[in-house]
Amino acid sequence: MSRKWIVLSTIIAVALAFAAGLMVFKNRSGQELAKSVQTHSEALIRPHAAVYGNPAAKVTIVEFLDPACETCRAFYPIVKSIVNQSFGNVRLVVRYAPLHRGSDTAVKILEAVRLQGKYWEAVEKAMAFQPQWASHDSPQPEVIWELIADIGLDMAKAKADASGPAVAQILKQDITDMQTLKVDRTPGFFVNGTPLRDFGAEQLKSLVAQELSKVGAPAQP
Numbered sequence: 001m002s003r004k005w006i007v008l009s010t011i012i013a014v015a016l017a018f019a020a021g022l023m024v025f026k027n028r029s030g031q032e033l034a035k036s037v038q039t040h041s042e043a044l045i046r047p048h049a050a051v052y053g054n055p056a057a058k059v060t061i062v063e064f065l066d067p068a069c070e071t072c073r074a075f076y077p078i079v080k081s082i083v084n085q086s087f088g089n090v091r092l093v094v095r096y097a098p099l100h101r102g103s104d105t106a107v108k109i110l111e112a113v114r115l116q117g118k119y120w121e122a123v124e125k126a127m128a129f130q131p132q133w134a135s136h137d138s139p140q141p142e143v144i145w146e147l148i149a150d151i152g153l154d155m156a157k158a159k160a161d162a163s164g165p166a167v168a169q170i171l172k173q174d175i176t177d178m179q180t181l182k183v184d185r186t187p188g189f190f191v192n193g194t195p196l197r198d199f200g201a202e203q204l205k206s207l208v209a210q211e212l213s214k215v216g217a218p219a220q221p
Contacts, residue, residue, distance in 0.1 A: 043177035044190060045093050048170050050119055053083040053091035058215040059208060062093045064178055064188035067107060068100035068134035068141070072187045073127045078201050082208055089217040090208060096174040097186050102139030104171060109144050111170050112162035113153060121151045 044062055063079060065072050083090050098104040106126060113122040125147045126133075133143035149155070161167055178188075189196035189204055192211045196204055212218070 040177075040180045041193065043180045044095075044193060046095075046173060046177070048173070050094040050114060051091055052080070052094070052120065053086070054088040055091065057086070057089050057091035058217050059086070059090045059192055059211045060093055061090060061204075061208065062095060062190040064095045064097040064174075064181075064183045064186060066097050066099050066103050066186040067110065067123075067126050068098075068103040068130065068136075068139060069186040070130070070134075073130050075187050075201070075204075076123075076127050078204070082205060086208075086212075087218060089212060089215075095177065096171065097178045097183050097188060098171070098175065099184075099186055100134070100136060100139070102134065102141045105141040106134075106144060107171050107174075108162040108167050109141065109148075109158075111167045112158045112164075113148065113151075115161050115166075116153055116158060118148075118151050118153060122148045125151070 045060070061079060061082070063072075063075075079092055083092050096107045098107050110119060110122050110126065113119055122144070126144050129143075129147050133140045133147075145155070145159070181188075181190075189207075191204075191207045192214075194207060194211070196207055
């Protein structure tokens with residue numbers, strides 16, 4: 001066998017070994033996520049969590065969100081669309097996984113705004129203008145205050161609440177639950193407690209459809 005073919009065979013063997021190792025890692029990671037949810041089901045949804053959609057929906061998407069995460073921004077309209085087209089059968093529950101620098105401050109701002117009933121307006125602004133404040137090299141989450149200045153807030157109260165103990169406790173609880181459930185990347189999705197193992201928009205839609213069929217709800221258009 002020529003040297004060229006030996007090298008090529010070695011490269012192929014290494015690639016196959018890497019792919020196999022990746023598959024094992026993904027399977028093991030998925031199994032760990034599923035096990036952690038079964039063992040710590042109470043950590044998935046807390047009474048303080050923001051809800052989008054019908055509170056009594058039969059299917060619940062829990063998203064561990066990082067406001068500074070580009071992928072979370074890309075998925076935001078997708079998840080909203082899933083909920084909006086579900087005829088009230090799907091709801092979104094937002095939990096936080098502030099993995100990027102500065103995202104903990106962003107979370108505190110959003111939660112302070114929620115105390116005034118303006119949460120989703122603020123989320124829309126934060127996501128739409130994320131590139132302006134969420135640079136990973138030099139994040140400026142305080143810019144969010146400027147972005148939401150026109151949504152009808154008592155700004156003095158919101159800024160005081162953002163630094164207060166109630167909001168701090170929400171952030172602390174979500175970080176604890178994130179760690180308990182072994183969420184180490186964002187967005188992290190669970191649908192009726194089942195973790196999304198193969199990440200992607202179509203995979204999320206498929207998992208939602210699977211859970212809708214289990215509860216006898218109509219499939220989405």
